Amino acid sequence: xxxxxxxxVGVFALVVTIVSVPLGLYMARxxxxxxxxxxxxxxxxxxxxxxxxxxxxxxxxxxxxYAAAILLFSMAGMLVLxxxxxxxxxxxxxxxxxxPVAQDLAFNTAASFATNTxxxxxxxxxxxxYLTQMAGLTFHNFVSxxxxxxxxxxxxxxxxxRSARTIGNFWVDLTRAVLWVLLPICLVGALILVWQxxxxxxxxxVHARTLEGAEQVIAQGPVASQEIVKELxxxxxxxxNANSAHPYENPTPLTNLLEMLAIFAIPAGLTHTFGRMxxxxxxxxxxxxxxxxxxxxxxxAAIWAEQSGNxxxxxxGLQQTASAAQSGGNMEGKEVRNGIVNSAxxxxxxxxxxxxxxxxxxDSFTPLGGFIPLLNMQIGExxxxxxxxxxxxxxxxxxxxxxxxxxxxxxxxxxxxKKIEGREMKLAMLYVLIxxxxxxxxxxxxxxxxxxxxxxxxxxxxxxxxxxYAFTQAGANNGSAFAGLNANAPxxxxxxxxxxxxxxxxxxxxxxxxxxxxxGKRAVPPSAGTFPTNGVSFVILLVxxxxxxxxxxxxxxxxxxxxxxxxxxxxxxxY
Numbered sequence: 001x002x003x004x005x006x007x008x009v010g011v012f013a014l015v016v017t018i019v020s021v022p023l024g025l026y027m028a029r030x031x032x033x034x035x036x037x038x039x040x041x042x043x044x045x046x047x048x049x050x051x052x053x054x055x056x057x058x059x060x061x062x063x064x065x066y067a068a069a070i071l072l073f074s075m076a077g078m079l080v081l082x083x084x085x086x087x088x089x090x091x092x093x094x095x096x097x098x099x100p101v102a103q104d105l106a107f108n109t110a111a112s113f114a115t116n117t118x119x120x121x122x123x124x125x126x127x128x129x130y131l132t133q134m135a136g137l138t139f140h141n142f143v144s145x146x147x148x149x150x151x152x153x154x155x156x157x158x159x160x161x162r163s164a165r166t167i168g169n170f171w172v173d174l175t176r177a178v179l180w181v182l183l184p185i186c187l188v189g190a191l192i193l194v195w196q197x198x199x200x201x202x203x204x205x206v207h208a209r210t211l212e213g214a215e216q217v218i219a220q221g222p223v224a225s226q227e228i229v230k231e232l233x234x235x236x237x238x239x240x241n242a243n244s245a246h247p248y249e250n251p252t253p254l255t256n257l258l259e260m261l262a263i264f265a266i267p268a269g270l271t272h273t274f275g276r277m278x279x280x281x282x283x284x285x286x287x288x289x290x291x292x293x294x295x296x297x298x299x300x301a302a303i304w305a306e307q308s309g310n311x312x313x314x315x316x317g318l319q320q321t322a323s324a325a326q327s328g329g330n331m332e333g334k335e336v337r338n339g340i341v342n343s344a345x346x347x348x349x350x351x352x353x354x355x356x357x358x359x360x361x362x363d364s365f366t367p368l369g370g371f372i373p374l375l376n377m378q379i380g381e382x383x384x385x386x387x388x389x390x391x392x393x394x395x396x397x398x399x400x401x402x403x404x405x406x407x408x409x410x411x412x413x414x415x416x417x418k419k420i421e422g423r424e425m426k427l428a429m430l431y432v433l434i435x436x437x438x439x440x441x442x443x444x445x446x447x448x449x450x451x452x453x454x455x456x457x458x459x460x461x462x463x464x465x466x467x468x469y470a471f472t473q474a475g476a477n478n479g480s481a482f483a484g485l486n487a488n489a490p491x492x493x494x495x496x497x498x499x500x501x502x503x504x505x506x507x508x509x510x511x512x513x514x515x516x517x518x519x520g521k522r523a524v525p526p527s528a529g530t531f532p533t534n535g536v537s538f539v540i541l542l543v544x545x546x547x548x549x550x551x552x553x554x555x556x557x558x559x560x561x562x563x564x565x566x567x568x569x570x571x572x573x574x575y
Contacts, residue, residue, distance in 0.1 A: 002303075002304065002307065004341065005300070005303045005304075005307070005341045006300070008341050008342070008345065009296065009299050009300065009303070009341075009345060012257075012260065012261075012345065013292065013295070013296060015261060016261065016264045016265070016268050017268075017288075017292075019261065019265055019268075019269075020264075020265065020268035020269045020271070020272060020288070021269075021272055023265055023266070023268075023269035023272075024268075024269035024270060024271060024272025024273045024275075024276065024284065025272060025273070025276055026269075027149075027181060027266075027269055027270065027273045028272070028273045028276035028277050030176050030180040030181060031153045031173060031176060031273070031277075032277065033176075036180065038180060038184060042179045042180060045179060046175055046176070046179060049175055050171075050175070053171070055169075055171040055172070055175075056169075057169060057171075057172045059169060060166035060167070060168055060169050061166055061167065061168065061169055061170060062165055062166055062167070062516060063154070063158065063167055063512045063513055063515055063516025063517075063519075064513075064516070065170075066151075066154050066167055066168065066170050066512055067508070067509050067512045067513075069170040069171065070147055070150075070151065070170060070505070070508065071505060073143075073147070073170075073174070074114050074115070074144070074147060074504075074505070075114075077114050077139075077140060077143060077144075078110045078111055078113075078114035079110070080136075081109070081110040081113060081114065081136045081137075081139075081140060082106050082107055082110040084131070084132055084135065084136045085100070085101040085106040085109060085110065085128070085132055085136065086100045086101060086103070086106050087100065088100060088101070088128070088129040088131060088132045091129070091131050092131060093129060093130040093131035093134070093202060094129035094130065094131060095130070095202070095203070095204040095205075096126075096129070096204065096205060098126070098127065098128070098129050101122075101127060101128070101132075104490045104493040104494060105121060105122060105127075105488060105493055107493070107494075107497060108121060108493040108494070108496060108497050109121075109122070111497040111500050111501055112237075112479065112496075112497075112500055113136070113137055113140035113141070113144060113235075113237065114140055114144060115144065115477050115500045115501060115503070115504035115505075116144035116145060116147070116148055116233070116234065116235060116354055116386055116387075116389075116477050116504065117236075117354070117356070117473070117474060117477040117478065117479045117500045117503075117504070118137075118141070118230065118235045118236040118237030118356055118479040119237075119356070119473065119474060119478075119479040119481070119496065119500065120237055120238065120241075120479070121487045121488035121492070121493065121496075122241075122488060123240075123241035124237075124238055124239050124240055124241060125205075125219035125221075125239070125240050125241065126219075126241075130202055130221050130222060133221065133222065133226060133239060134222055134225070134226075137226065137237055138222075138225060138226045138229060140235075141226065141229040141230055141233050141235040141237070142178055142182055142183075142186075142229055142233065143174070143178065144233070144235065145177070145182060145229070145232070145233025145234065145235060145266075145387045145388075146173075146174050146177035146178045146181075146182060146233075147174065147388075148234075148386055148387045148388030148389050149173070149177040149181065149266070149270070149387050149388040150168075150170055150173035150174045150177055150388065151388050151389070151392060151508055151511070151512065152270055152387075152388030152389070152391045152392050153168065153173050153177075153273075153388075154167040154168045154170070154173065154512060154515060155167075155391070155392040155395060155511055155512065155514070155515040156273065156274050156277050156278070156391075156395075156515075157277070157515065157519065158512075158514070158515020158516055158517075158518050158519040159274075159278065159395060159415070159416055159418075159515060159518055159519075160277050160278045160279070160416060161519045162521070162522055162523055163520060163521070163522050164519040164520065165519070165520060166519070167512070167515055167516060167519055181266070182229065182232065182233060185228075185232055185262075185265075186225070186228045186229045186232060189228035189232065189258070189262060190224045190225050190227075190228045191224075192255075192258065193223075193224040193227055193228055193255060193258075194224045196251055196252050196254060196255045197247075197248075197251040197252065198223050198224040198227055198248060198249065198251060198255070199220040199221065199222075199223045199224065199248055200222055200223060200224040200225060201220060201221065201222065202221065202222065203220060203221075205217050205218060205219050205220060206218040206220065219240060219248075220248065221239065222239075223239045223240075223248055223249060226239050227239065227244075227249050227250075227259070228259075228262065230355075230357060231244075231259045231260075231262035231263050231355065231357060232262040232263075232265065232266065232387075233266075233387055234263060234266070234267065234353040234354045234355040234385075234386045234387050235355065235356075235357075235479070236350065236354075236355040236356030236357040236478070236479040236480065237356075237357075237479065238357065243357055243358045243359070244256075244259060244346070244357045244358060244359040245335050245338075245358060245359045245360060245361070250359055253337075256338065256342060256346070256359065259357070260345070260346055260349050263349050263350060263353050263355045263357070264349060264352075264353065264384055266387045267291075267353055267384035267385050267386065267387055267390040267391065268288065268291070268384050270387075270388065270390070270391040271284045271285070271287040271288040271291065271391065271394075272284045272285075272288070273391075274287065274391060274395075275287075278416060280534060282534035282535070283416070283533065283534045285534070286533060286534050286535065286538055286539050286542075287391070287394050287395075287398070287542075289536075289539045290394070290539045290542045290543050290546070291352075291382070291383050291384045291385075291390075291394065293539070293543055294352075294379065294383040294543060294546070295348065295349075295352050295383050295384065298348045298352065298372050298375070298376055298383070299344070299345055299348040299349075301368070301372050302344040302345075302347060302348050302365075302368075302369050302372040302373070303340065303341055303344040303345065305344075305365070305366050305367075305368035305369035305371075305372070306329050306330045306340045306343070306344045306365060306366060306369045307328065307329040307330075307340055307341075308320075308329065308330075308366070309328070309329045309330045309366070310330060310366065310569065311569065311570060311572075312569065312572060315572065327339060327340065328340075330364075330365065330366050330369065332364040333360055333361035333362075333363065333364025333365070334360040334361075334364070335359065335360065338359055338360065342359070343359060343360035344360075344365075344369060344372075346358070346359045346360065347360060347362055347365070347369075347372070347373050348372060348373065348376065350373075350478075350480055351372075351373035351374075351376035351377050351478060351480060352376050352381075352383035352384050352385070353381065353383075353384050353385055353386055353387075353390065353478075354381050354385060354386030354387075354389060354390070354476060354477045354478050354479070355386075355478070355479070355480075356473060356478040356479025356480035356481075357479075357480070358480055361483055362469075362480060362481070362482055362483070363466065363481075363482040363483045363484040366566075366569070367461075367462075367465075367562045367563075367565040367566035367569055368562065368566050370465065370469075370482065370562055371558065371562035371563070371566070373469075373480065374465070374468070374469050374472060374558070374561075374562060375550070375554075375558070377472045377473060377476040377478050378439075378472055378476075378550050378553070378554040378558075379546055379547070379550045380393050380397070380435055380476070380546070380549075380550070381393060381476040381477065381478065382394045382397060382546065386477060389477065389504075389507075389508070392508075392511040392515075393431075393507075393511070394542075395511075396428050396431045396432070396510075396511055396514065397542060397545060397546055397549075398415060398533065398542060399415055399420055399424060399425075399428045399514065400425075400428050400429075400432065400545055400549075401538070401541050401542045401545045402414065402415045402420060402531060402533060403420055403425055403428075404541070404545060405531040405538075405541060406420070406531070409529055409531065411529045413531070414524065414526075414530055414531070415533055416518075416523065416533075417523030417524055417525070417526065418518050418521045418522075418523055418524070419521065419524065423517050424514055424517055424518065427510045427511075427513050427514040427517065428510075428514060430510045431507055431510040431511060431514070432549060434502065434506050434507050434510070435475060435476075435503070435507060435553075436553045436554065437502075438471075438474075438475040438498070438499045438502040438503050438506070439468075439471045439472050439474075439475040439476075439499065439503075439554075440471075440554075440557060442471050442495045442496075442498065442499055443467055443468050443470075443471040443472075443557070445495070446467050446471070446491070446492075446495070447464065447467060449491070451489065451490070451491035452467065452491055452492075454486075454489070455467075455485050455486040455487055455489055455491070455492060456485065456486075457484045457485065457486060458484055460565075461560065461561050461562070461564045461565035461568065462484075462561075462565055464560055464561045465482060465561035465562050465565065466482040466484055466485040467485065468557055468558075468561050469481065469482040469485075470482070470485055470487055470492065470496065471495075471496070471499050474496045474499035474500045474503060475499045475500075475502070475503035476503060477500060477503050477504050
């Protein structure tokens, strides 16, 4: 079975590599405002948007102005979505007659979609009207992803420019991310999903009578248009409660492959955008290589853990190996049509990015199988990561890596010919320290309060993992879940809002400030003591720094959850 797994993961990795190069180079042309094939159609639309919104495209922003624009735009969109959820009962396109969303849940959902987290503490088909799904959630799937792409492009400009005060115009980058990148791919992708059987309509739900005589309500709606952008924009919010395990969201092996590919496409492509804009394609390949190594290691570990199954079953004499009558391994919480490999691979992909879409239930994974998705997020959502946020997060880690390399050789560290000095290191460390704070502090509060403990459905190490996973996905803006936690409660709705907003904006601002600081610096020529940042040695150093930082930060918490649960399972104990 592992041979089959290696083959599937290898083919997928090869396809991602092939797709990422032309997409990354295309995005570099888009944001450098070079000519593309879509210009004759999209340029007039772009100019009309600027005139309508009063945007002056030729005026660039400092990092502080850029960050302020992101905050104001995101907060305004969050409030509009909140109002839409609260008033959906009196608005059109609500054939099911759904009522208003509860106040705390509505605010939680609005913050979730505005931050590209797309955490859902509700069942979409029984909570959100068609209008809320289309004009609210799908709209944010586009613009929150575009905000992340815009921030990454601004950070790239800061790294590659020389003696500059500005890092671009947010409104221009936002518009181009939507028009040139997201919309064209989503248009084609949605049509492919419809072809494969994903619904795209505004009809009322279908009432069918089963062979046993019972009545079944079959939900449908504008699914395909939301499905493709939730994957491409690493959003993750499902139209249905079962998310991409639902046959209306992910009906065939082809859609399963295309949706996994869509999750990785833009984050992987942005590494090549960076290399192209920096004038050295090898720099982009170095970042891609570090991300790919971490992805491959996690995917194989998760698949191995799930295929190994539960040793307690083996002690009872139950078959755990694959045969004509038995799939083998741990099939709990997985769709039979996806199997173990595609379920564990998807779980790895969705947590390597900030997507959070699922085609199986992570809560039902083995302790180590569930630990891999958790660890992927704790690493910082930089194993390709969210659209944009993965790249600028990796660039922050690259700055930290060259600083450590500089200490090793006893000279001032450099990246892209720019000296990394005290200000840059303070901003990089601020970025690194904020992340565990927005996860571990509220998770700790949940474990010592009645409201936090009341939501746990499985007391013991697994229950602690459920809580830790919830706040990790919120801080990482991921949106997936150990679904056994009853998180639709005021305590979790409000605390998760704080984690989501902090994980998005409190980490984006230091990255933009770092870019602004580097933009004002001149490049110095390389010397014999310059540590090369475009080769294998740098990739190894970068991966090592990433793993050490994650281990030092989160290992004590992980030891109380999935690690001790795994040891207990091996000892024959159940929780």
